Amino acid sequence: MRWLELLPDSSAARCRAFFTHHADFSDLTPTQYEAAYSWLGENGLLLDLHDRTAVSERVFRAALASSGTAWLPDADVLVRGPEELPDDALRAAEALGIPERDAYEQVSAVWGKVDTEARALIGSAGESALVRLIAEATDARVEHVAAHSDGFGYDIAVHSRQHPLHIEAKSTVRRGRTTFYLSRHEYGTMRRDPAWQLVFVQLTRDLDVTAIASVSAEWISPQVPQDKGPYGRWEECRLDVPPTALVSGIPRLAPLLRPGAAGLLLPGQNS
Secondary structure, three states: OHHHHHOOOOOHHHHHHHHHHOHHHOOOOHHHHHHHHHHHHHOOOOOOOOOOOOHHHHHHHHHHHHHOOOOHHHHHHHOOOHHHOOHHHHHHHHHHOOOHHHHHHHHHHHHHHHHHHHHHHHHHHHHHHHHHHHHHHEOOEEEOHHHOOOOOOOOEEEEOOOOOEEEEEEEEOOOOOOEEEEEHHHHHHHHHOOOEEEEEEEEOOOOOEEEEEEEOHHHHHHHOOOOOOOOOOOOEEEEEOOHHHOEEOOHHHHHHEOOOOOHHHOOOOOO
């Protein structure tokens, strides 16, 4: 924190002189100050030294984002209030003088940023893997439409005269939790397009596919919110899918699959 408090008005060299020769800063060694300076640089905290956000909050957020802590990706479920903050977050907040409620708000903010970035990376990986699997198992032309436009309302087009399929792929690396976000545009496409199909892709942390499942439009429809008045409109909703709503593989691909090529696309149909 001392670096960020002094750097807006002093050069790094002048700060080092303060830390080395001033008695008020002698509780840490020059090596510790240099390690802290390197950490600040690695986490982007030296890019905007005039950021008006409190120094303690900036450091706390950076520490959370860079910690690799196992609970952060699931913080929306595991940390539902200040009283559920994990011990490591509480210790960091206490060291920085941040009240528990403020620490909880910071955790929520960091989770939102991390989750958005992770969803983009994992989503792209799942879509690409699914395109490859379908292309290898069928003779249909498979097009990754989301790679060049997000306006279709689905991600993958399987072109077939008699059995076309428009797949909205939702990917996850989480185990035991089948959650996805559905946009209003995707929902509207689902309602209009009989070829639309939502497909879950389960990935490992290395982004390898381990399972595929389908969710029917009939299950999705009653789960989405409804606009209650003329001045409010939902644009995205989160749906938690129970195991009973998941159908293994993509049954609607069955007519297009080559013999023995089903694999994860239709488990149990390889004989």
